[in-house]
Amino acid sequence: MARVSFVHVYKRFDKVDVVRDINLEVKDQEFLVLVGPSGCGKSTCLRMIAGLEEPTAGEIYIGDMLVNGVEPKERNVAMVFQNYALYPHMNVFDNMAFSLKLRGVPRQEIKKRVQEAAEILEIAHLLNRKPKELSGGQRQRVALGRAIVRDAQVFLMDEPLSNLDAKLRVQMRAEIIKLHRRVQTTFVYVTHDQVEAMTMGDRIVVLHQGEIQQMGPPQELYDHPANMFVAGFIGSPA
Ligand code: ADP
């Protein structure tokens, strides 16, 4: 079954179509990577799934529900941003618990979910710390933790590793893949880094100037690029 579908989706800003006729099905529990150069429309696609932008034309479905016009909080998705966006005055526990408190989840249930997520991410010993007392990698784990506790059907990640140094980035790639296996949820992961895309994705969607150039498993794109753009982009060194 498709967990997320785009049907002839367009997004126009200032008379320019930054997303053009996107047709896409993200399979249930798949790790799908949207990759392409800066400005090609990756974040816009992700934000339309989250409900932070509305398509100018076309339909987006989550499961079999048409979500055009549906509020972000009514969509069963969790988004992890590039800059983490942790609340600086709250400790790790409260950062992770915040969205659950807003939704009126009972205290005991919140404690259980935060504890479980913290154990998965190996940050259970950091629950009382403030974000400024954490390393970059630890902050990234807290940001992931906030998404996990929501128990969402779809995880949306917008360049979550781009603020980390190279060594940590490689380590966190493996952590996120492990997390995907563990939570068995659909991931839509955005990056401009073709190596990240090739090592993480079950399937990769290559975007250029708002249009899909090719989609398929990493090996297929590598062996049979659909055009010069894909060949050049996938084949370029890290
Ligand atoms: P990417 O994430 O691939 O770098 P984006 O989806 O952020 O690309 O942006 C695609 C294009 O749309 C860019 O040219 C960007 O400047 C433009 N854009 C994105 N958001 C807005 C907005 N809110 N208003 C006007 N233009 C925007």
Ligand code: MG
């Ligand atoms: Mg972006």
